[in-house]
Amino acid sequence: MIRVGVVGISGYTGLELVKMLVAHPNFELCYAGASSSGKLSDSFSSLKGVIDMPIEVANADEIKARCDLVFLALPHKEAMSLASKLRKSGVKIVDLSADYRVSQENYEKNYCSHIDLDGLKEAVYGLVEINRDRIKNANLIANPGCYPTCSLLALLPFANMLDSKFGVMIDAKSGLSGAGKSLKPSSHFISVNENMNAYSPLTHRHSDEIKEHLNLAYNTDIDVMFVPHLIPLSRGMLVSSYGYLKPEFKGIDPLSVLKDFYKDERFIRIRTEPVSIKDVAGTHFCDIFAMNKDGKIWINSSIDNLLRGASSQALANANLIMGIDEAVALPVIGNSI
Known part of the structure; x- marks a missing residue:
């Protein structure tokens, strides 16, 4: 099993990731991180009795030790602060924030000063249909906005x-x-x-x-x-x-x-x-x-x-960078009623 972490797990995109990871045959959720500690089922009562793991204050050293892959479902700036500490560790990163999606010029025009320019150069834009081959060989994925x-x-x-x-x-x-x-x-x-x-x-x-x-x-x-x-x-x-x-x-x-x-x-x-x-x-x-x-x-x-615009697209990217068929655990039947 591939050891997976989600940081920023208490938000809506974090919940969607958890729902898919629970059903994933190759991924095991080993680390749940956020800005404060707690319990996953306290953040989302629908998870009670399904997955009751603790939420820990996000820590780069713990992620390096316990994860092969991490999803960063964090606000901009917070994501690159953590990603910059993880990039050289061998942990694969799928970042759902805006921190690695655009050029430095466009990023600093719309957000703030960029603190990980090497990571910005390294990141692959994770629109699978356009960049599939590049994603397969990447270590840092910039998950596109919705x-x-x-x-x-x-x-x-x-x-x-x-x-x-x-x-x-x-x-x-x-x-x-x-x-x-x-x-x-x-x-x-x-x-x-x-x-x-x-x-x-x-x-x-x-x-x-x-x-x-x-x-x-x-x-x-x-x-x-x-x-x-x-x-x-x-x-x-x-x-x-x-x-x-x-x-x-x-x-x-x-x-x-x-x-x-x-x-x-x-x-x-x-x-x-x-x-x-x-x-x-x-x-x-x-x-x-x-x-x-x-x-x-x-x-x-x-x-x-929340899915194709964030979490399921992130999972498709994660599947590809870990050498798995991109469709594994992606939701295909929706809420049509």
Whole structure:
């Protein structure tokens, strides 16, 4: 068995990791870390009688001694502080924070000063469908953000076909769990129920993550206008991306492009009608639909923000770096009722 740790285990993404690790035939959860000690079943009562292990104050030396692989489900800056102490130890790292996802320029523009530039150079961006071979040989994985995952999987098949004069507009909507477990006025039930609102329009820090990795794929220069919205759902994400095709691609059938691009991918489903959050909630799937009308393209995508947008994507990356089939223990049947 491969010894696994989760640091930041008391958050929503930590819970999702635990649920999958309990069912994993090759991984054994040996270490549960957080900012304070306690008991896992006290953080999540659904785990009582299933896994009652203690939560320890995160300690790099303990992780090195007890883990072959660790998931860091920590806020930005905290993750790289710990990862920088673990990188040379032989412990494989899957980081769910933003700390290794983008260039130093984009990171420091949106977050804070980066304290592990060598790690930033070493890290592989963990969008499996695009970087699978690099992930297999990596020691540090930068797990993509939820909005970038849903947006990039939709846009990348068309990246070299989009007219950079117009860029792309991304209208994204996420369930409340994307805001995290911490209490804040904007996520109170009374604020969210029967309501919907945009936040950080055109300035959200995921804009630069999407733009950077979209343009890296084909050495393009496509601008991104990104507007996220909070919707009254526990989980799930729906993204609509709009753009103009270059004249030579004006007549393409976008569904054929998607089917060809993802023909060997088990967890991308190409739909023949607009996608639905309920079809993917509780699963690792990303569903995509697209339409082309006179060179104007609309691409519609949906994922579970906690799973494909965080924890199950992290597990797929972990499977690959440990030499296991990436699909092991990934959830495939969701909450469609």
